Amino acid sequence: MTALDHRPGATDHDEPPAKAPAGLAVWVRDLVMGMRFAVASGREGWTRTLLTAVGVGLGVALLLGASSVPNLLAARGERSDARMIALEDHAQRSDSSFLFEGIGTKFRGADVDGFALRPEGSHPALPPGVDRMPGPGEAFVSPALKKLLESPDGALLHDRLPYRVVGTIGKAGLIGPSEYLYYAGSDKLVHEEGVPRSSGYGRQMESPPLEPILLVLILVGCIVLLMPVAIFIATAVRFGGERRDRRLAALRLVGADNHMARRIAAGEALLGAVFGLAVGTGLFLFGREFITTMDIRRVNSFPADLSPMPALAVLIALAVPASAVAVTLFALRGIAIEPLGVVRSAASRRRRLWWRLPISVVGLVLLAAFGSIDEQKGTVNTFLIGTGAVLTLLGLSMLLPWLVEAVVTRFKGGPVPWQLATRRLQLSSSSAARAVSGITVAVAGAIALQLLFASVGAGYTKRTGQDMSRAQLQMLLPVKDGAATQKMIDEFGATKGVSGVIATINAPVTSTGPERGENDDPLGTSVTVGSCATLQEIARPVPCKDGDVFVINGAPGSPVDQDLPRIARPGARLLLNGVDANGKPEGPHRTWQLPKTIRPAQGRPDPTGERTTGLFATTGAIDVTKLDHPTARAMIRLDPSVPDAAEHARNAAARIDVAATVFQLMDTSDDQRFASVRNGLMVASVATMALIAASMLVTTLEQLRERRRLLSVLVAFGTRRGTLAWSVLWQTAVPMALGLALAVAGGLGLGRVLLGLAGKSGIAWSEVWPLPLVGAGLVLLVTLLSMPPLWRMMRADGLRTE
Incomplete structure (x- = not known):
């Protein structure tokens, strides 16, 4: 023992101090600590975590639905091919052969597919989903067709289907649950009179590759539909930011450094994202059970068809929590969390335009200069076109906070509700911009997509030469x-x-x-x-x-x-x-x-x-x-x-x-594949708009919850409730108007470049103006739905604290 070891109370049996964790262990420790804080901070913490889980869960549910599309299309295609009657040039009569004739019709615009069958042997090949061949005057019908025939609306259809229903067609023989299909028995079919013969089912329909412009429509459509989802997930993990920062200041007071505080905040967001994965999976599994009731332009499927691709499901499960951590650390990069407060409360420097504007410009330049559509070879530069579209829309979402801040700082005076709204926006415009950034990107992308659809659609819509004014x-x-x-x-x-x-x-x-x-x-x-x-x-x-x-x-x-x-x-x-x-x-x-x-x-x-x-x-x-x-x-x-x-x-x-x-x-006829792409994007658009509405409502409720005590104080000092309600409306309307103006400008720019790639020119203004109105209507609807919770939050019990 050296002289340095002779300290008061020192013995030879003292152990060296334990090493502090480092590297990955520090991250794990702080993230776990943040997750514990998220659930151990009382009702306030649970409320914040649940709101985050719901916001993330809505996005996850839609992502799982999007990742299920390949399996859905494959399952529908397999069943369609399996029930196609095999065509044989010189089919001979045998024990398994049968005669067939198509006897389909239409009912109120919907296709009713039907086949008349006549067996030629004792063991004829049976259609998928049918356990025996229907006899003369008998028919097997799909469940949807049976329901229609049994309803009052089906009375008009009985004359065309004068058969005795003896059973229903199983799932194996149907493309979708709402399909109208029947197999009828007939003893009047004669092969010698030109009626075809077959001895089996199963015929693969070979489709030529998609035309380049249709690939561009699908690519841009997927980007337009999925980018708002990513934005809403990023917004959801930032719920409760101001309250969270005050808690982090308390952690600094008890010894945590700035980096540790940020990792703990990321842990809180991580737990909300993990819960969001569970909520999203539950919403997806619950929602897909109702897919049989959805019928948008006759597009429907069975619940089991809507199954995510395993690789994409794993990617979603890893990417969403990782994004939650990354977004939280990025949001805290400019905030100094000190033991006695957060520097956010002081005057912050204005947002810079120099790095925001080039993002969209680079995207448009990338599209215009390097995006290519080769009609002769049938190829599309999907990577550059996709990257350019993503950068353009991402730049709009980055530009919106600067635009809101630059405009609201110039507001002065006005009625009391207007002053309350503008002052709130001047103090914290970030949350207001985030609330409408998703709808901004969605409207901008929809404008570009509709311009492209309107321009190229003329090439896929042909005049038939028929005159419906003389006969129908x-x-x-x-x-x-x-x-x-x-x-x-x-x-x-x-x-x-x-x-x-x-x-x-x-x-x-x-x-x-x-x-x-x-x-x-x-x-x-x-x-x-x-x-x-x-x-x-x-x-x-x-x-x-x-x-x-x-x-x-x-x-x-x-x-x-x-x-x-x-x-x-x-x-x-x-x-x-x-x-x-x-x-x-x-x-x-x-x-x-x-x-x-x-x-x-x-x-x-x-x-x-x-x-x-x-x-x-x-x-x-x-x-x-x-x-x-x-x-x-x-x-x-x-x-x-x-x-x-x-x-x-x-x-x-x-x-x-x-x-x-x-x-x-x-008068006109549409190309079937163009119509399929259009219908598919329409179905996805309905789902995306539903997500946008739900996510905006959750975001608005979270912002109101953040200001609950302030609202109660204002009411206690005599502010009228109507004044506060109007102020909330103005707080939403101003960012909404700026976001939609930015969406129109960005959508026109992106659409014009895409039209140039397709060799088209001219802008169909009739396709532009309805979309901002839809976006504005959606924001106003969400604002009106938030009024009842706002009224409850202005009660006096909001002054209580723990």
Whole structure:
């Protein structure tokens, strides 16, 4: 023992002092201590932690939903492929074969898919989800279709589905729970009459790769929808910042240094984030059970389909707590927490613009200079386009706090509510800016996305050439004889909601003379049979009476039927029954002698956009029962004043023949994949807007809770409650107006650059102005919902303290 060891009371058995933890151990110790403080500081601590958990949980629930989309699409695709009837070129009759025919329809705009089946053996292949083949007059229906048929609304559908329901189709045979699908048994299907045959199910539909512009829409859409989620999570972990800082000052008083205090604060946020993961998982599992009741543009699925991808679920579980710690440390970087207080209470220096503005500028430059869409190769520079869009929207969220601060510092005077609001914003504009930053980013991204949709959508929407002002439905029906035309006219004429019918019957005719075409084949054309009123719809008006025959040429300058001048000779005989491969008539001769007078008529597009050429015979000029392989066609005009007029017309078509094909005429048609992308983004937008509303409400309630004692003091000194309510409204309205103005400017800038990448120009202003109104309405709704809690917080018991 040296002389230095001879201290008063020292012995040889003294142990050296324990080493203080260092490195990772310090972080673990302080984070755990912060988590303990979060739950051990009484009701105030639990309230703060629960609010954080709810705010984070809402974002986590949406992130889990977004990470489930790949599995959802894959599950729907697998079930769709599994139930597709296998197409076989030379299918032979066997014990497992069956005949099938599509007999689907529409009901109030929704597709009702149906198939008529007829087994050819004792063990026919069964559709997925069905345990036996339906017999004649029987049907297996989806649960949603069964529910519809049993409801009062389903009465209109019974005429088209005159079957006895013997069971429901299981999940394996349905794409979604609200799908309308049925399999009906039939004993009238005959393979020799052209009905297809198959012996199994399962056919993979190969889709070509998405076009580059659709990839850009999906990429930008995902960024626009998910960035507000990240912002709200970052906002939620900062709940209770001012009260937290006062607690940290107390910790400094008992010996904690500045770094330790910040790590303890990060531990409190970490616990709220961990609880938020649990809350978000619970909300996701609870909410997905209701996905069967959601039906946005017929997009729905089963709860089990909404399962997160494991890798993405792990990433969310790690990223959310890590983000909570990082955001808290970043928020405390400019705050000096001292033993006797927080420097935040002193005048702080103004926010700098020089580093905020370049973020959006760099994003736009990155998009404009390096983002590329190669239409020829079908490639997209997804990384640079995604990075540019993220930087642009991130810059807007960074620019908003500076803008709010720069504007509110210039406010002076005004009514009392306005002064209370502006003074609060001048003292602490950060919380107000954070509350509307998510809606700012969402509106800016939505404006850019809608501009891109409006610009490129014209390329995916095509004019069909159909004229819905002349007819709204078309029915096609293969018939055995021409008498079906009059039957159609009579049936539709007596149908409720039908104001007019354009009915024709078309069949091939062949020349019986010596004229021959190429390869020595008999010359042929077609004959269209109808009334004089029908002629007015398919040709230029000419004098017409029953018994007349006309030759209808195409439009001026267009190619006409080359055989018409040689066939349509006055008094010539035409063969009405078809010819075989050798040019010989099929069956006994059935001929038709043309009248001595045949007049020409100039054809014009009918309501479906098609031009009829060839011979036109009025009903008194030809015996329609002698026509071979005729096709009946009706174009139906509906009365818009009659409810469900289209459904009554479809029922009439089913009474004529259950296999009749009815088409809805449309002025325009959308590309299916473009429509799928648009519908998918719409579904995601609804979920994101719901999250924005819920998160803003939680944020507003947290801010009111922070100011509860101040509100109670103001009321105790005689301030009217209405004055305080108006001040709260102004505190929300000012940042909201600034945020939406910034959103419009940023959205227009981002949208203009994206339009340039797509080779488009021009801004559709009609797509811009509704979005700020939606954002403003959402903020005002949240503010109104916060009024009842505000009234309760202004009571005198808010003056009590612990």
